Amino acid sequence: MSKIDLINEDIDDLTFSLEEAQRHNSSMAKDIQDEIKNLKDEISSIQDSTSKAQVSIQEPLRGLNTITFTIDDDHDITFKTEAISYTPFYLEFEENKITLHPTQTTINLDS
Numbered sequence: 001m002s003k004i005d006l007i008n009e010d011i012d013d014l015t016f017s018l019e020e021a022q023r024h025n026s027s028m029a030k031d032i033q034d035e036i037k038n039l040k041d042e043i044s045s046i047q048d049s050t051s052k053a054q055v056s057i058q059e060p061l062r063g064l065n066t067i068t069f070t071i072d073d074d075h076d077i078t079f080k081t082e083a084i085s086y087t088p089f090y091l092e093f094e095e096n097k098i099t100l101h102p103t104q105t106t107i108n109l110d111s
Helices: 003-024 026-052
Strands: 066-072 075-080 089-093 097-101 105-108
Touching: 003 026, 066 089, 075 097, 075 105
Parallel strands: none
Antiparallel strands: 066 075, 089 097, 097 105
16 A cells, blocks of 8 residues: 555545534634645645656666566556666656656556
8 A cells, every 4th residue: 555545545534524523613624624735735745756756776787677667556667677777767757658768668647
């Protein structure tokens, strides 16, 4: 289970608490709404951080290795390396696809 999944569970719990607070104790509703907003902001921050992620390999790889970049539960990019040096790996996000550079390996995000 990912951190995002855990945060979503917290949001679900807080949403239920918010509904209860709005019915019985409206003074707590604002605090709960603020906490839900903070958790949603944290999810956005986690998701946005992947667009800035970069992996550098300092030494040439020895033999064949596998590098897997996991995007979410349904999407990942796997690349089998050769025994050479690589420039830093990074992900490029476009509307419906993600590309792993410098390998140019792409996955489509069509649902």
